[in-house]
Structure formats: structure tokens, C-alpha cells
Amino acid sequence: MGSETIPMLPIIDFTNLKSEGNINEWEAVKSQVHKAVVEYGCFEAKFDKIPLDLCKDIFASLQELFDLPLQTKVLNVSKKPYHGYVGQYPIVPLYESIGIDDANVYDKVSELDQIIRKMILESLGVEKYLEEHMNSSKYLLRVMKYKGPQTSETKLGLNSHTDKNIVTILHQNQVEGLEVLTKDGKWISYKPSPNSFVAMIGDSLHAWSNGRLHSPFHRVMMSGNEARYCIGLFSIPKEGYIIKAPMEMVDEEHPQLFKPYDHFDFLNYYYTKEGQADQFALTTFCGVN
Numbered sequence: 001m002g003s004e005t006i007p008m009l010p011i012i013d014f015t016n017l018k019s020e021g022n023i024n025e026w027e028a029v030k031s032q033v034h035k036a037v038v039e040y041g042c043f044e045a046k047f048d049k050i051p052l053d054l055c056k057d058i059f060a061s062l063q064e065l066f067d068l069p070l071q072t073k074v075l076n077v078s079k080k081p082y083h084g085y086v087g088q089y090p091i092v093p094l095y096e097s098i099g100i101d102d103a104n105v106y107d108k109v110s111e112l113d114q115i116i117r118k119m120i121l122e123s124l125g126v127e128k129y130l131e132e133h134m135n136s137s138k139y140l141l142r143v144m145k146y147k148g149p150q151t152s153e154t155k156l157g158l159n160s161h162t163d164k165n166i167v168t169i170l171h172q173n174q175v176e177g178l179e180v181l182t183k184d185g186k187w188i189s190y191k192p193s194p195n196s197f198v199a200m201i202g203d204s205l206h207a208w209s210n211g212r213l214h215s216p217f218h219r220v221m222m223s224g225n226e227a228r229y230c231i232g233l234f235s236i237p238k239e240g241y242i243i244k245a246p247m248e249m250v251d252e253e254h255p256q257l258f259k260p261y262d263h264f265d266f267l268n269y270y271y272t273k274e275g276q277a278d279q280f281a282l283t284t285f286c287g288v289n
């Protein structure tokens with residue numbers, strides 16, 4: 001019997017990154033980020049700038065929010081898909097989420113998003129596009145609840161998908177459930193801790209990097225009685241911005257994978273019946289063949 005190692009997400013420590021003044025630390029963390037987003041498209045970030053008491057308060061308020069009557073929660077509507085209340089889906093009955101558009105997001109979480117994206121662009125050698133990249137994006141904050149299935153079986157909390165946005169940062173309570181698929185087809189279970197965040201590459205950064213960065217499939221599997229609460233900060237391309245891999249990302253070894261596209265046009269396809277059933281929706285929508 002061989003001792004199979006349990007696959008784990010890379011863990012990257014951002015807590016010693018006091019300022020960019022410390023070049024060595026910045027470079028060291030940057031190279032770990034690069035390796036992680038190329039290999040896994042995802043990593044666990046240790047980040048201690050958010051006081052633990054605040055997190056506790058936030059999760060307590062989330063519980064109150066989701067405890068509101070359904071007819072109150074559905075009042076949070078939005079014309080954009082996935083920006084309002086989402087829930088009561090027969091295939092994922094444990095799942096509910098509420099989107100908060102243009103959220104006045106907690107500065108420290110968006111700071112983490114910006115550090116990660118700056119490191120990514122630098123490590124790809126395309127930092128000259130940093131301003132354009134940052135200015136062409138906005139944030140969506142989405143809060144999620146997954147009920148415990150209350151049985152001994154494990155149940156699907158959220159079906160396997162890739163994120164469609166730029167970078168997703170997730171923070172959750174102590175209840176496990178998130179799983180990320182490796183390139184060689186193994187599911188990694190994420191073990192949460194109070195000062196850990198999950199950072200994940202979405203399809204639009206996969207496309208912008210011309211496939212150099214991986215956008216991983218992930219899902220939520222629930223067991224037990226306790227509810228899982230999760231907060232996601234999604235950086236998203238602005239409407240009207242055309243996502244196109246810079247010329248530095250395209251060469252003989254890396255032929256262009258996707259035609260230039262608008263993220264919201266893509267979402268219009270993704271949220272059709274065909275799009276929802278399509279594991280490789282971006283390739284179908286704008287892949288170069």
C-alpha cells in the first residue's frame with residue numbers, strides 16, 4: 001500500500017508583505033503566486049489585515065441576513081445575472097447567494113486582489129498594462145450560504161464550474177466544502193482557517209493571459225448539520241471593455257486562443273440553457289479554432 005499524498009492548495013503568506021518597499025519579500029511572494037496560478041489557478045492566501053472580530057461580526061450578520069424571509073431576500077433584484085438574490089434551484093437546494101453591486105467593499109480585501117493582480121502582471125512581464133488592467137475592472141461582492149444537508153451523506157452545494165471574472169477572493173466560516181480540481185483531475189479539499197483567503201483565477205484572466213494562467217473547475221460539497229457562509233469578492237471586467245490578450249502573450253508557442261470579447265456578451269451566452277450546460281463555454285463562445 002503506497003502512502004498517497006493528499007493534494008493541497010499552495011499556501012502563500014502575505015502577512016510579511018508590509019509594503020512594496022521590501023523588494024525581496026515582494027519578489028519571493030510574487031514567484032510563489034506565479035507558480036500557483038500557472039499550476040493550480042488557485043491558492044490559499046494568509047492575510048492578517050482583517051481583524052478577526054470583524055470577521056466574526058460579518059458572519060453573524062450574514063446569518064441574520066439569510067434568516068430573513070424568502071419574500072424579503074428576493075427583493076434584492078438586479079438586471080445583471082448573478083447580481084441579485086439567487087437560490088431555490090432544484091439542482092443545488094442548499095445554496096443561496098446575494099450580490100451587492102458596486103459594493104463599498106472592505107478596502108483590505110480589494111487591497112489583496114490588487115496585490116495579487118499586480119504580482120501576476122509583473123510575473124508575466126506585462127506590468128506596463130497594469131493601469132489599463134486595473135481601470136477596466138470593478139468589483140462585485142457576493143455573500144453565500146450553504147445549508148448543512150442534515151444527513152450522513154455528502155451533497156452537492158454548488159456545481160462544478162470555472163469563474164468567469166478576473167480574480168475571485170473567497171473568505172468563509174469554519175465549515176468545509178470548497179473543492180478545487182487539479183489539472184490532473186484530483187479534487188483538492190480546502191481547509192479553511194480564520195486568516196485564510198482563497199484566491200482563484202477566472203476565465204477572463206485565463207483569456208487575457210492567452211491561457212498561461214489556469215482557471216480551475218471548483219465546486220462545493222456539503223456534509224453535516226452546520227451552515228457554511230462564504231463571502232466572495234469578484235473583480236470583473238467593466239461592460240464595454242474588450243478582453244484581448246496583449247501581443248506579448250501571443251507567440252508561435254502560444255497561438256491566440258480566444259477572439260477579443262466583451263465579458264457581458266459572454267455572460268449573455270453563459271446564462272442561456274446551452275451555456276449553462278457547456279463546460280467550456282468560453283471556448284464555444286470565442287475560441288479560435
Ligand SMILES: O=C(O)CCC(=O)C(=O)O
Pocket residue numbers: 144158163170172178218220230232
Ligand atoms: O462557496 C465557495 O467557496 C465557492 C463559491 C463559488 O465558487 C462562486 O460563487 O463562484
Ligand SMILES: [Fe+2]
Pocket residue numbers: 161162163218
Ligand atoms: Fe466559483
